[in-house]
Amino acid sequence: MTISAANDVYYDPYDVELNADPYPMFRQLREQSPLYYNEAHDFYAVSRHEDVNRGLIDHKTYSSARGAILELIKANIEIPPGVLIFEDPPIHDIHRKLLARMFTPRKIMALEPQIREFCERSLDPHVGSGRLDFVADIGAQMPMRTIGLLLGIPEEDQEAIRDYANDQMRTEEGAPMKAASEGMVTGDIFGAYIDWRADHPSDDIMTELLNVEFEDETGTVRRLTREELLTYVNVVSGAGNETTTRLIGWAGKVLAEHPDQRSQLVEDPTLIPKAVEELLRYEAPAPHVARYVTRDVELHGRTVPEGNVMMFLIGAANRDHRQFGADADSFDIHRDARQHLTFSVGTHFCLGSALARLEGRIALEEILKRFPEWEVDSANAKLSPTSTVRGWETLPTFTR
Template identity: 35%
Template sequence: MTPVTYDPLDPAFLADPYPAFAWLREHDPVHHHPADHRAPAFWALSRFEHVWDAVRRPEVFSSAGGLTFFPDEIGQLGIPPTIVMLDPPRQTQLRALIGRGFTPKRVAVLEARIRSFVRSRLEELAARYADGATVDFHAEFSSTVPTYVLAELLGVPEADRERFAPWVLALTELQNDGFDSAALTGSHASTDALTAMAEMMEYFTAAIAARRAEPADDLLGALVEAEVADDDGSVQRLSDWDVLGFCFVVVAGGSDTTASLITHALALLEEAPDQRRLLLDDPSLLPGALVEFLRLESSVQGLARTTLRDVDVDGTTIPAGEKVMMLYAAANRDPREFGPTADRVDVRREIPRHLSFSSGPHFCIGSHLARLQARVALEELLEAHPWISLDAAAGRRHESPFVRGWVSVPVARL
């Protein structure tokens, strides 16, 4: 195999990271990445078994030091801490609170509303396409589905939902720009995005106050009413800052990732028309196919942990206090776990375990909701436009080492 350089901030790598991931898996599975002028030194794990083991050991690989290889990304943005940057037992306790809004039963109740929304969006886009307009599949379809669902979940009134979409985009932009100090001083993150972030914080601060004055049957209302036991056994309500942190993690973790799943699914099917035909002939394959799409194009490419002690991984010692990237996207294509066809889409593939939603204590709390949205969106899309085609060459991706997704992808044919 020809050597391939792993450079997580190189646009050429970000355009197609999979050759570099394959090289790491085979030749340097416990990779030490040196510091340079763009980022400090860190380690990277790329084999499935190594990543699977590490994310399930928070006592060794901690989330409390941040989820990127940049220092203090949350502090630089001035946003509340979230459960994804905590370790058990506190993380377990707080996760149970937000989990009330994501139970399979509660998520299933949303299906009829999601289906109605998706059908209306498809009708609108088809009418515009028929009139000769350019239709952006990702921005005007895929991204609108999670934005609608998150607004429903958080109890954002319909009158305010036009404001909600730019906040989601702002969070996505700030995450994907990398969290380094240069990004936050203007070389990447735009002033518009930071302004939208401030507006979102102000809006939800007022919404929290309204829920405290008058309870509501939505996730925000449930968080305001939730009680948490302190270390001394006393019970108290979550602070406004705590609830804002929950809002942040719901919006940041549940919007762009789900939108990218929908667009990636269609792009993968376009590359494999035989697999599309299988789904069209047997729609019952779709739930399993969604896991396959996530495996091949992981919306979250990788997140970091910090070692709390020296740890041996496959004969290499990673010292305490080091940042370690968990390369989910590399692990999800490991032929040791998924066989010799790991790089090819197979909608009939049996996948007993994967890392698209991580694993262990930080397994994605919104996984049921993400799969529901993508399933409904693709069911309706493939029924209404079974051979829809995207102009991926004209599309534009995010440039981020942490997530893989789209900014825009035009429709080539409906």
């Protein structure tokens, strides 16, 4: 164990026991070691909202081009073109624009009837059973159907595609991502679907990407290469499944722990959008993101040398009392809206944020309509082992 600043301050993103409840340590980091250094894994970290917010915006100093995950940056592996979260401007902006037009507010809101139908189909079989797993029965189902619809993946193949995407994010307990040693996954699994869509166009993302023309960083007007197409579809598939699944899982856990606020949502569903926002702040599905430091930086009276890795602790920043008040560690669906960092900020602000919020709102509306009360089956609930996305692998509940 390597100590930074105060003797009892130690943060390790691979520590399973610590990550089961990282918030006491996050609080210590904010107050005692706002610039933290871990010798064992050789990274720096900031935890206060102002520092994390400023760093995420400053893409010139904190680069994404070598990855946004500690072990990927350390491995210095080749990143395929089109992995938006692992790119810097100007290439990032070119690639982002191609997807941004497929995630406009109008297109997202038009999905509401289908998303609601996916929720109904997932939830109705469990009415009266006394049991509901917030992950297996709804969190892993509705987002999968939604992103499958957007991409153009046949429904019978969506479960396999979801599991493929999720496996890329999984880690063994206490271990880094496999991609750090095995390289980035290329997305070849989507090749057959792209070939099919080339001959059978439809109103979906794959068809749009097949036909889009754009001006690349060299000034050449062209279409996407096959490798770029595979990467784009792979990125959208992974981003569209995992985070929303974790959001729904946390809704089950947190609302069970706050039955009074859950009752208020049942009585007044117009409060649900605020509840979704508070859930996103209170339990960020992705609690940290990393960057490569491109120049020497002065922070809190110390120098972070060029070439190091800076970890931005989003989960800690989201509970900083400087931003959210003295009760920042409390869950409150009536909290005044203030900027949290769950969807990042600046260049890498999440393209799918509106979709995630829509899915979260509809899921809660449909769950609370059918199951106004539940208790978590703690003996059988299990946290996901991934070091990059924090959430529930399974969250069974007893419903009433």
